[in-house]
Amino acid sequence: MQTLRHFTHLKDFSPAEFLALADAARALKKTSPKGAPLAGKSLAFCFMNPSLRTQVSCEVAAASLGGHPITLSLGAGGGGTWGMESVEGSVMDGAAAEHLKEAVPVLGRFCAALGLRSFPAGKSWDEDKAEPALTAFRKYSTVPVINLESASGHPCQALADLVTIQERMKPRGKNFLLTWAPHVKALPMAVPNSAVEMASMAGMNVTIARPEGYDLDPEVMKRVADNCARQGGTLNVTDDVTAAYDGRHVVYAKSWGSLRNYGKPPSADADFRAKWMVTPAKMKRTDSALFMHCLPVRRNVVVADAVLDGPWSVVIDQAENRLHAAKAVLLHLLTQTSKTAAPRRTIR
Numbered sequence: 001m002q003t004l005r006h007f008t009h010l011k012d013f014s015p016a017e018f019l020a021l022a023d024a025a026r027a028l029k030k031t032s033p034k035g036a037p038l039a040g041k042s043l044a045f046c047f048m049n050p051s052l053r054t055q056v057s058c059e060v061a062a063a064s065l066g067g068h069p070i071t072l073s074l075g076a077g078g079g080g081t082w083g084m085e086s087v088e089g090s091v092m093d094g095a096a097a098e099h100l101k102e103a104v105p106v107l108g109r110f111c112a113a114l115g116l117r118s119f120p121a122g123k124s125w126d127e128d129k130a131e132p133a134l135t136a137f138r139k140y141s142t143v144p145v146i147n148l149e150s151a152s153g154h155p156c157q158a159l160a161d162l163v164t165i166q167e168r169m170k171p172r173g174k175n176f177l178l179t180w181a182p183h184v185k186a187l188p189m190a191v192p193n194s195a196v197e198m199a200s201m202a203g204m205n206v207t208i209a210r211p212e213g214y215d216l217d218p219e220v221m222k223r224v225a226d227n228c229a230r231q232g233g234t235l236n237v238t239d240d241v242t243a244a245y246d247g248r249h250v251v252y253a254k255s256w257g258s259l260r261n262y263g264k265p266p267s268a269d270a271d272f273r274a275k276w277m278v279t280p281a282k283m284k285r286t287d288s289a290l291f292m293h294c295l296p297v298r299r300n301v302v303v304a305d306a307v308l309d310g311p312w313s314v315v316i317d318q319a320e321n322r323l324h325a326a327k328a329v330l331l332h333l334l335t336q337t338s339k340t341a342a343p344r345r346t347i348r
């Protein structure tokens with residue numbers, strides 16, 4: 001009997017397990033492991049959408065641990081793989097030439113772990129929330145699966161974010177603000193979901209500032225509320241985007257699409273944008289807060305230059321920590337020596 005670990009959703013991890021992974025990432029930042037713990041292992045990182053940080057951090061992490069990273073543009077045609085189908089029972093007379101039901105186990109015959117980036121389609125939240133491609137990977141894979149950002153979460157980003165906060169403060173009891181920010185597109189909710197899940201698992205007091213109609217998914221909010229209750233933190237949701245900054249230790253900015261008007265871009269009204277953009281005046285209301293963003297970021301739409309280039313910003317360290325987080329996740333999934341407890345699935 002074999003056991004299979006995945007790293008796809010924070011909800012699969014207890015706060016203690018997640019904090020242990022962050023400890024491992026911080027340790028890996030200080031000291032490289034001896035030898036080549038992933039020697040002889042190939043890892044396939046599959047991207048259905050663009051990436052800079054996720055792709056490069058995974059490739060460098062795998063190579064630096066002695067593994068062989070392979071990056072695939074999944075379903076891109078041209079230089080990528082065949083177009084992929086994820087729905088069971090579909091009549092494949094469209095663009096998709098291959099079903100994930102074959103592709104995923106085939107990749108598993110070559111590779112020791114699979115990563116997948118699969119953004120939501122942006123037409124129906126109910127359909128996107130089911131995460132058809134990631135669900136197919138979990139269902140058909142015989143090797144561990146890593147979520148490289150799906151419709152509902154970006155756990156690798158959240159792990160790097162926690163490391164970035166821990167490098168500067170003990171998170172427990174500190175004040176964390178997730179602020180919605182303007183954008184030209186309706187962006188996925190993966191990063192904001194994972195950011196507030198992470199902060200609540202770390203025992204922080206979580207405030208979410210968002211315009212009316214931009215609430216996060218109720219299931220995520222329930223998990224965050226439960227985490228806060230268990231970890232001793234608080235949870236508040238507000239549309240008072242100015243007062244929300246008062247006394248914060250961390251300001252995490254991110255745009256996301258509205259569930260009420262799913263797939264529709266936010267208003268481009270200049271006053272609305274000015275109200276929600278992160279500015280020095282807002283940051284000065286905080287308790288010398290860190291400014292965090294997962295990147296890529298649109299300057300002077302999401303955040304003013306003076307914040308991104310100012311003393312608050314830790315976004316480059318945040319990006320670097322993607323590498324150390326990726327190493328911790330790979331070792332957790334692929335070595336027996338990992339000290340982190342692991343959710344496991346039994347394969348018979």
Ligand code: CP
Pocket residue numbers: 050051052053054055149157294295296
């Ligand atoms: N933060 C993040 O996931 O960056 P990429 O989209 O560039 O991978």
